[in-house]
Amino acid sequence: MTIDIEKYYQLALLALQKQKEHRKFLADLKKKAPKDLDKIVKELHQEVFQEIDCTECANCCKDLGPDLTETDIAKISKLFRMKLSTFETTYLRVDEDGDKVFKSMPCPFLGGDNLCSIYDVRPKACAAFPHTDRKKFTQINHLTLKNTLICPAAYEFVERLRKRIG
Numbered sequence: 001m002t003i004d005i006e007k008y009y010q011l012a013l014l015a016l017q018k019q020k021e022h023r024k025f026l027a028d029l030k031k032k033a034p035k036d037l038d039k040i041v042k043e044l045h046q047e048v049f050q051e052i053d054c055t056e057c058a059n060c061c062k063d064l065g066p067d068l069t070e071t072d073i074a075k076i077s078k079l080f081r082m083k084l085s086t087f088e089t090t091y092l093r094v095d096e097d098g099d100k101v102f103k104s105m106p107c108p109f110l111g112g113d114n115l116c117s118i119y120d121v122r123p124k125a126c127a128a129f130p131h132t133d134r135k136k137f138t139q140i141n142h143l144t145l146k147n148t149l150i151c152p153a154a155y156e157f158v159e160r161l162r163k164r165i166g
């Protein structure tokens, strides 16, 4: 089975409608998680990402963008053989939380084919998004809830988790 990205173009609306249910489900899960939650989360993450083609979406690269760590910046600058300061001036700004982020979105490294042109050195936050494969998953409920509004995979993951755990 393949997840049809087209149907998720109305995702934001759908996810918004389900925010209350999702919030309650995740909060209840945090209070009383099954012992094998980490295992279930890992299985469902793999299942969802086997069925989804991120190149048909790229919402995270178009709208969200990562916070870049100093290591991320050093790696990407090295790839372009740019001085750190030049790279930062060209591509980055400091946001209201003091984090270094891309000056503009969509991400300057997103190709027209929705592929990341710096995939091997992409920021850690990009590689980890939408954080549905981590242990102690309920520690980031607030983030997961937010991500369901933009990421079809995160939305589908929470829906499947609800079905699995009930």
Ligand code: SF4
Pocket: 052, 053, 054, 055, 057, 058, 059, 060, 061, 129, 130, 150, 151, 152, 153, 154
């Ligand atoms: S991680 Fe989520 S938002 Fe990003 S491209 Fe994949 S499905 Fe879309």
Ligand code: SF4
Pocket: 060, 061, 062, 065, 066, 107, 108, 109, 110, 111, 115, 116, 117, 118, 119, 122, 123, 126, 127
């Ligand atoms: S660096 Fe790559 S993965 Fe990260 S937002 Fe840009 S295009 Fe997407």
